[in-house]
Amino acid sequence: MSERLVILGAKGGPAIRPGGPMPTSSLLEIGGRRIVVDCGLGVTRGLVDAGVPLKTLDLVFITHLHSDHVLELGGLLHTAWTAGLSTPVRVFGPAGTKAYWRNFCMALDFDIDIRIADEGRPDLRDLVSVDEFSEGPVFDEGGLAVSALRVDHPPVTECYALRFAHGGRRIVFSSDTAYFPPLANFARGADILVHEAMLEAGVDRLVERTGNGERLRQHLMASHTLARDAGRIAGAAGVGHLVLHHLIPADDPTFGEEHWREALRASWDGLLTVGHDGFSLAIA
Numbered sequence: 001m002s003e004r005l006v007i008l009g010a011k012g013g014p015a016i017r018p019g020g021p022m023p024t025s026s027l028l029e030i031g032g033r034r035i036v037v038d039c040g041l042g043v044t045r046g047l048v049d050a051g052v053p054l055k056t057l058d059l060v061f062i063t064h065l066h067s068d069h070v071l072e073l074g075g076l077l078h079t080a081w082t083a084g085l086s087t088p089v090r091v092f093g094p095a096g097t098k099a100y101w102r103n104f105c106m107a108l109d110f111d112i113d114i115r116i117a118d119e120g121r122p123d124l125r126d127l128v129s130v131d132e133f134s135e136g137p138v139f140d141e142g143g144l145a146v147s148a149l150r151v152d153h154p155p156v157t158e159c160y161a162l163r164f165a166h167g168g169r170r171i172v173f174s175s176d177t178a179y180f181p182p183l184a185n186f187a188r189g190a191d192i193l194v195h196e197a198m199l200e201a202g203v204d205r206l207v208e209r210t211g212n213g214e215r216l217r218q219h220l221m222a223s224h225t226l227a228r229d230a231g232r233i234a235g236a237a238g239v240g241h242l243v244l245h246h247l248i249p250a251d252d253p254t255f256g257e258e259h260w261r262e263a264l265r266a267s268w269d270g271l272l273t274v275g276h277d278g279f280s281l282a283i284a
């Protein structure tokens with residue numbers, strides 16, 4: 001298996017628009033493991049388009065339970081099952097992930113039961129196991145170590161950055177967070193930092209467009225990171241490559257790659273990618 005990071009959905013927030021990017025999900029292939037990080041709407045299509053046979057699904061990590069990160073977790077697991085999944089899948093998520101999965105299976109029990117009886121499939125509910133984690137070590141197996149850092153994403157308290165380490169390589173996902181300096185320590189020396197980012201001018205336009213006014217602006221400013229501050233984290237951490245992710249705005253044609261690069265000019269002069277759906281980066 002090639003070792004790569006693929007941004008499957010680069011958009012922050014659950015809404016989608018014609019021809020626009022999809023909400024947050026990523027694929028990380030490292031150390032022979034296939035890892036899905038977050039399952040926003042579109043994750044299943046994104047994996048298929050990235051060339052991943054769904055029945056080879058292996059590990060799934062959910063950073064927090066906002067719908068733009070978890071809406072399609074059930075849909076992904078169920079679709080993988082109908083595509084022939086017969087090996088165990090392990091899901092790791094914060095408190096509440098077990099209830100999500102239990103309730104998803106209840107919602108789909110007609111379909112699951114009928115496919116077991118009619119098509120002779122194994123029971124999906126037996127194939128999937130869910131582990132809930134909090135801050136600290138999450139997973140350690142075959143040289144792949146995963147750890148979590150609680151980040152600052154009010155009012156959500158169970159929200160975690162994740163660090164994947166294998167054979168000296170480290171890839172860190174910020175998850176959703178306000179500017180959070182301890183993240184620099186957590187991401188120290190990482191090869192790749194996938195950090196959420198927001199453009200202030202874009203927020204003004206978004207607030208106008210969606211009509212939620214000041215309330216939306218307050219939420220965004222209190223719980224997300226401006227692009228220049230994502231650059232500050234990357235700089236303090238000394239990472240090799242900064243990939244901007246969970247873009248706000250992601251689908252406003254007024255703002256293109258040059259606006260993101262401009263926003264980071266003063267804070268980050270290293271390798272920079274403005275994430276987009278389907279972006280793939282080989283891991284050296």
Ligand SMILES: [Zn+2]
Binds near residue numbers: 012013066068069176
């Ligand atoms: Zn989000």
Ligand SMILES: [Zn+2]
Binds near residue numbers: 066176
């Ligand atoms: Zn969130």
